[in-house]
Amino acid sequence: MLEDNMNTPRSRGNGRPALTRPDGTPVRVLVVDDDPDLAEVLSGALRYEGWEVRTAGDGASAVAEARELLPDAVVLDVMLPDTDGFHVLRDLHTVKPDVCVLFLTARDAVEDRIAGITAGGDDYVTKPFSLEEVVARLRGLLRRAGMARQQDEGPRLVVGDLVMDEEAREVTRGGELIELSPTEFELLRFLMRNPRRVLSKAQILDRVWSYDFGGRAHVVELYISYLRKKVDAGREPMIHTVRGAGYVIKPVAGR
Template identity: 70%
Template structure:
């Protein structure tokens, strides 16, 4: 999805600028985001409603999407569903209201890769997008290999995950988090380490994102089985084979 040029700037595999679709019904905010992303050298298109976003995505084929949860026609979750129907792996960064915890949890559970809360800094949005696209690039270029911890098996090339032979469906961010845990079995990983490796930004008030995603993984990996993901209070998380 993205490669880095000699100066470390992210580019499309063909060398062209990365494409970002901005979806927000506040024209001023959409314009500010567009200017900030273009300053990064990226190609940007914007849409002010959900249906317009779906049409724009099909024409523009973005490498990432900045998507407001609240839109005047269909909401961000429905836009996400339709986008993923066409491009299953496109990274999506949700914009949510500061006091809307339910929106953030719902958006991430539905398959969003990350979120920022309004009001936010433009620098934060750019940093999150860089992280999402670098993560997607790593996933695209990883050679064939299997990770195995106990009865949990991950195929890094096909992105298939199975436990005890049962297939487990993960979002892109859940997959990257589990991959980090499986590459470090029995090793305690702090929230700061996980944020740096999986989300690519510094630790600072974002620990709740790690907690949310660990809880999502537990529901998928450990549900009805011997638990593999363990919390060490005050230290972090560790993946160990189930009993």
């Protein structure tokens, strides 16, 4: 199931640097879902990345395909006709212990998320999802695992010890990974693209939410507070309020 407003995947020719295996060969991905239409759409999005993709509609065929393909990553639906994704994951790890696994789940319960991670999954997305999100999550997993490298590395935004990789959609501070929601990521990106510059609430609303300013200042305040809890928690603050003017991000003094 895809979001109604899903983004069409961008091809490498439209500016996204290619991600390959360390030896330069295409990344190998196995898509496991019993919905053939969804599997086809997902496979198409991943092939736009230049990756080698195979599909499977149940657990048994997934393990058989994995033995032949030896995938770098697997997009794995939790609910399959012959078993569940957690059992399939255990079998996949016997075939390729270091495979990256992104679970697809229609269930958003915390217990299901914990079960997936406990079983050895690396990440998950909840249906409905966008193709761009799946691609971005896979790129991030593969790079963090050292199983892929990016050709012509895209630009990174750096403010002090805060680093944003825009292509992998990864943010670290002092080398520690910071998990952000899509909106938090866009807000932080706007701040980091304008370091030491005070940005008004109106500017932020226009850039991040495409809103007119009228009456929505609380949205900016709310998301700034979310960012502070993740970026500045337990550290010297980088995100500052300039009373009556807006917000600014700047490196900690001496860094």
